[in-house]
Amino acid sequence: MGTDDVTDFLAISYTATDYIGHRFGPSSVETGDAILRLDKNIETLLKWLNDNIGKKNVLVYFTSAHGVSEIPAVLQSIRIPANYFNQNQALQLLRSYLNAIYGEGNWVKGYSEKQIFLNRTLIEDSRLQLEDIQKRVARFLTQFSGVASAYPYSAFEANDYGNGHLKRIINNFSPQRSGDVIVILNPGWVEKEEGYLTNHNSPYQYDSHVPLIWYGFTVNRATVLRDVNMTDIAPTLSSLCKVPYPNACTGEPMPELFR
Numbered sequence: 011m012g013t014d015d016v017t018d019f020l021a022i023s024y025t026a027t028d029y030i031g032h033r034f035g036p037s038s039v040e041t042g043d044a045i046l047r048l049d050k051n052i053e054t055l056l057k058w059l060n061d062n063i064g065k066k067n068v069l070v071y072f073t074s075a076h077g078v079s080e081i082p083a084v085l086q087s088i089r090i091p092a093n094y095f096n097q098n099q100a101l102q103l104l105r106s107y108l109n110a111i112y113g114e115g116n117w118v119k120g121y122s123e124k125q126i127f128l129n130r131t132l133i134e135d136s137r138l139q140l141e142d143i144q145k146r147v148a149r150f151l152t153q154f155s156g157v158a159s160a161y162p163y164s165a166f167e168a169n170d171y172g173n174g175h176l177k178r179i180i181n182n183f184s185p186q187r188s189g190d191v192i193v194i195l196n197p198g199w200v201e202k203e204e205g206y207l208t209n210h211n212s213p214y215q216y217d218s219h220v221p222l223i224w225y226g227f228t229v230n231r232a233t234v235l236r237d238v239n240m241t242d243i244a245p246t247l248s249s250l251c252k253v254p255y256p257n258a259c260t261g262e263p264m265p266e267l268f269r
Contacts, residue, residue, distance in 0.1 A: 012063040017251070022055070024048055028075075032206040035081035056225070069227040069250060071243065074220035076210045085198050092198030095156040097121050107150055112138065123211055124201070125189025126151070144190045151191065156199040163190045175213040224267055232266045 011018045027044050034040040052072070059068045085092035101121050108117040115136070119127040126147055133140050144162035151160040161176075166183045179192055195201075200209040210217045222238055228250055241261030248255045249263040 012067060024051065031078040031210075032208060035084065035208050036078050037080060037084060059226075065226050067227065068225075069229070069247070070225040071247070072221065072223040072225075073240070073243070077215075077217045077220060078210045079198065079200050079208050079212065079214075079216055081207045082198060082200065090198055091196070093156055094202040095154070095195050095199050096202045098202075100151065100154050101126075104147065104150060108143075108147075111146075112136065112143075117143075122189070124193040124195070126191040126193070128190040130190075140190070147191045151193055156195050158194045158196045160191055160193045163188070163192075166192075178213040178218065229267055230269055232269070234264065234266050238264060 011020060027041070027048060030038075030040050030044045056070070059065070059070070080092070082092035082094060101118060104126070105118050109115065115132055116129055117132060119129050121127070128140070128143060128147070130140060133143060141162065141164050144164060148160040148162045151157055159175075161179070165176075166180050166188070167185065175194060179194075182188075183192075195212060197212075197214050200212075203209060212218075220240075222234075222240075222243070224246075239261055241259070242264055243261070244259050245255050245261050246263045246267060248259075250267065
């Protein structure tokens with residue numbers, strides 16, 4: 011790497027912190043130890059790059075896929091509202107509710123990442139309106155403790171939101187893969203999952219605010235305090251390397267790195 015005139019791209023994923031965060035929480039000794047070891051690993055990587063290729067010939071950026079919620083028990087101990095959302099219990103009650111209204115049937119296929127997936131084949135065969143059932147399910151789910159809101163598929167099918175929680179949801183929305191109803195839990199509430207003390211994938215700051223650090227070639231020393239979107243990485247990287255933006259690029263270059 012870095013021994014010829016062709017630009018090399020190396021992507022490294024440090025994933026141990028994700029599992030440790032799930033199992034022990036962000037304030038645990040285990041997470042602190044993992045971050046310390048990660049820092050040493052990054053030090054080794056940067057030293058090798060500086061010694062073998064040179065800082066002026068390398069462009070590095072560090073970021074994270076997500077944050078993690080604090081363990082509900084920790085938040086409760088300092089009187090911050092928090093708890094676990096039992097999705098299995100919620101699904102059981104939802105199935106009973108739909109059976110009472112539409113008759114016995116496997117109306118709900120499953121639940122994944124705060125999304126309810128309905129049995130669209132059964133709904134179509136029963137000549138029922140999918141959108142009506144989606145809205146009914148969303149209204150039912152908002153009655154559960156810990157649920158801040160629930161949105162049917164139709165809320166994102168033809169809408170674009172400027173900012174806030176709905177904007178973050180639509181950024182992840184895919185007509186081919188997303189569920190029929192998307193649930194947002196209250197701050198501090200996480201899904202109950204065996205083997206995990208906490209979780210992530212919420213629109214709140216503790217999950218969505220992650221670091222972004224640039225180092226090396228042409229990067230000026232600066233601290234950026236404004237909000238930066240992850241979509242800004244690709245155009246910034248392209249501008250620094252003086253290559254065209256990717257085809258699907260929607261972000262803007264970070265001007266702080268060019269001053």
